Amino acid sequence: MFRKLLVANRGEIALRVLRACREMGIATAAVYSEADRWAHYVSQADEAHLLGPPPARESYLRIDRIIEIAKKARADAIHPGYGFLAENADFSKACGDAGIRFVGPPPDAIRRAGNKIEARKMAEANGIPVVPGLSRAVTESEAADFARRHRFPILLKAAGGGGGRGMRVVRDAPELPRALREASSEAQSAFGDPTVFVEKYVEKPRHVEIQILADGRGAVVHLGERECSIQRRHQKLVEESPSVAVDDALRERMGETAKKIAKLVGYRNAGTCEFLLDAKGNFFFLEVNTRLQVEHPVTEMVTGIDLVKQQIAIAAGERLPWKQEEIRPRGHAIEARICAEDPFHGFAPSIGEIAGVRCPAGPFVRVDTDLVPRSRVSVYYDSMIAKLIAWAPDRAQAIERMVRALREFKVVGVRTTVPFHLQLFQDRRFRAGRIHTRFLETEFEPRPPGGALDAAVLAAALEFRRRESATPRYASPRPLSAWKRELR
Amino acid sequence: MRTFARVEGGEVEIAVSEEAGRLVLLVGEKAVEIALDDQKGPIRSAFIGGRLVEFGWTRDDGTYRILLDGVVHEVVLRDPRAESIARSAAAAAPAAHAEVRAPIPGLIKRVLLREGDPVKRDQAVLHLNAMKLENEIASPRDGTIRSIEVREGQAVEKGQALFVVA
Numbered sequence: 001m002f003r004k005l006l007v008a009n010r011g012e013i014a015l016r017v018l019r020a021c022r023e024m025g026i027a028t029a030a031v032y033s034e035a036d037r038w039a040h041y042v043s044q045a046d047e048a049h050l051l052g053p054p055p056a057r058e059s060y061l062r063i064d065r066i067i068e069i070a071k072k073a074r075a076d077a078i079h080p081g082y083g084f085l086a087e088n089a090d091f092s093k094a095c096g097d098a099g100i101r102f103v104g105p106p107p108d109a110i111r112r113a114g115n116k117i118e119a120r121k122m123a124e125a126n127g128i129p130v131v132p133g134l135s136r137a138v139t140e141s142e143a144a145d146f147a148r149r150h151r152f153p154i155l156l157k158a159a160g161g162g163g164g165r166g167m168r169v170v171r172d173a174p175e176l177p178r179a180l181r182e183a184s185s186e187a188q189s190a191f192g193d194p195t196v197f198v199e200k201y202v203e204k205p206r207h208v209e210i211q212i213l214a215d216g217r218g219a220v221v222h223l224g225e226r227e228c229s230i231q232r233r234h235q236k237l238v239e240e241s242p243s244v245a246v247d248d249a250l251r252e253r254m255g256e257t258a259k260k261i262a263k264l265v266g267y268r269n270a271g272t273c274e275f276l277l278d279a280k281g282n283f284f285f286l287e288v289n290t291r292l293q294v295e296h297p298v299t300e301m302v303t304g305i306d307l308v309k310q311q312i313a314i315a316a317g318e319r320l321p322w323k324q325e326e327i328r329p330r331g332h333a334i335e336a337r338i339c340a341e342d343p344f345h346g347f348a349p350s351i352g353e354i355a356g357v358r359c360p361a362g363p364f365v366r367v368d369t370d371l372v373p374r375s376r377v378s379v380y381y382d383s384m385i386a387k388l389i390a391w392a393p394d395r396a397q398a399i400e401r402m403v404r405a406l407r408e409f410k411v412v413g414v415r416t417t418v419p420f421h422l423q424l425f426q427d428r429r430f431r432a433g434r435i436h437t438r439f440l441e442t443e444f445e446p447r448p449p450g451g452a453l454d455a456a457v458l459a460a461a462l463e464f465r466r467r468e469s470a471t472p473r474y475a476s477p478r479p480l481s482a483w484k485r486e487l488r
Numbered sequence: 489m490r491t492f493a494r495v496e497g498g499e500v501e502i503a504v505s506e507e508a509g510r511l512v513l514l515v516g517e518k519a520v521e522i523a524l525d526d527q528k529g530p531i532r533s534a535f536i537g538g539r540l541v542e543f544g545w546t547r548d549d550g551t552y553r554i555l556l557d558g559v560v561h562e563v564v565l566r567d568p569r570a571e572s573i574a575r576s577a578a579a580a581a582p583a584a585h586a587e588v589r590a591p592i593p594g595l596i597k598r599v600l601l602r603e604g605d606p607v608k609r610d611q612a613v614l615h616l617n618a619m620k621l622e623n624e625i626a627s628p629r630d631g632t633i634r635s636i637e638v639r640e641g642q643a644v645e646k647g648q649a650l651f652v653v654a
């Protein structure tokens with residue numbers, strides 16, 4: 001096993017990996033940008049090293065700096081978390097070249113699986129169903145031609161993409177030039193590759209993905225599915241396992257397909273095969289995410305398997321300890337991504353200092369967050385500030401538990417998506433499981449919240465108390481009796 | 489204490505007084521009794537009438553941000569006397585130019601035009617990256633770029649001036 005592991009990430013996922021290392025008896029090194037000097041996760045590592053200025057490209061994306069620090073710290077493994085360098089084949093290679101184990105797939109598997117165009121071609125060549133599309137970079141006229149043949153809407157996607165960046169739905173011809181420009185520019189800045197391809201846009205599908213683990217010695221298992229249909233602008237907001245739309249037979253077929261893909265690309269470590277599932281139960285392969293997913297906790301909650309520890313064990317050369325039939329998911333888990341955004345004003349980012357935070361707790365509730373009082377939510381990084389996960393024997397109870405936990409969640413200092421989730425989890429259609437990837441866009445609108453008058457009277461009461469305590473006692477025209485002071 | 493509380497586009501007048509250690513608030517015609525807990529931090533509880541509420545709060549001068557049921561309500565408290573002085577001083581001339589402000593906080597990714605450049609309505613002037621997504625910020629009218637107030641790579645707050653079209 002490793003002696004020391006460097007976590008090349010920040011925030012809640014850095015903390016998640018640090019916790020796994022602590023439990024495994026592995027020493028840890030954290031890295032941080034100038035903006036994260038006082039972040040909570042930094043204090044939870046055995047040692048911490050400054051990367052550089054706040055912008056990611058000058059800190060968390062600096063492969064050279066991270067390798068140099070890892071060498072100096074004598075780390076023998078690097079975990080990339082998700083985002084930043086997690087799906088960067090050059091980073092995986094740089095780790096290998098420096099004699100440091102990368103906790104993730106080898107560079108070749110990242111290149112083959114992580115490039116959406118390559119993954120499509122591989123699937124087509126092996127009889128795995130994909131959405132109709134062009135498996136190559138497209139120009140504006142080619143995209144327009146494709147749209148004429150397959151009709152709008154079409155979907156532009158970044159070849160190197162993920163997380164909705166460099167992706168645009170195009171509903172008619174006049175939108176196309178600008179959408180292509182934006183997608184390409186976003187792809188360049190997010191992934192360093194402006195290549196964009198085109199697919200027919202499937203209406204109202206579900207997003208269902210299969211978690212896989214491969215030990216690189218021929219053993220591959222799948223850990224069931226996660227449904228991530230609740231999305232906004234291709235960003236997942238809610239994930240759950242199992243999916244209401246997947247029965248045992250479909251799970252078996254999708255799971256076996258995912259394992260086949262993993263073997264085809266020579267996969268090793270944890271990965272996720274993403275699929276679209278239509279209303280008739282047909283599934284189409286989208287891509288492989290060659291990293292730990294943000295939503296991995298829901299799989300952990302239903303399988304009891306610590307995915308981060310498994311990633312580290314696989315990277316250290318250990319074999320998978322179970323056979324497929326020994327993996328038996330139990331109950332239902334749901335995750336809500338809590339973001340520093342204002343759900344009542346177009347999910348505009350909300351930045352600022354956290355004045356106070358109170359996380360939910362209690363039975364079968366898990367909170368993955370790096371927030372502590374005085375944390376700063378800045379424009380430099382992702383807006384997700386916490387993940388709230390609830391488990392219960394069935395979906396209905398998991399939802400009730402989620403609502404209970406959301407009510408306990410208090411974040412003071414920024415606006416959050418907590419009230420959005422409270423409304424969503426109480427929505428009848430969501431509770432019935434009638435969801436699809438455009439559910440938020442077409443069927444669900446957060447209602448303007450009540451409570452303004454309560455807020456006004458609380459503010460007035462606080463102000464009254466503030467002025468009173470700011471007024472010197474001797475100036476008070478009517479001194480309070482001790483009896484009254486006691487009552488405060 | 490008398491104050492005007494502006495919240496979510498509406499405004500109410502609130503008179504606060506203390507009776508036997510309890511706060512009585514007159515909101516319009518209605519009297520509400522409030523008992524605040526004895527905590528000091530940003531997360532507190534209170535009885536409003538008979539209801540117990542848990543709330544979060546921050547204050548920035550006269551602006552309170554009150555967190556209730558996960559929702560942040562911005563409450564601006566104004567002193568009626570200061571208000572009347574401000575009213576008499578208010579006089580605004582219509583602007584001869586359009587100043588475009590950041591609709592959301594973010595990072596300036598790219599600046600496409602320079603001062604003195606002619607610009608058409610809806611033409612992109614700069615790219616603003618918010619968290620992950622790139623947004624084109626376009627000119628609201630035909631004209632000339634009088635000034636660009638930001639540089640590439642700069643972080644901007646919501647409402648910060650980006651450029652001026654004359």
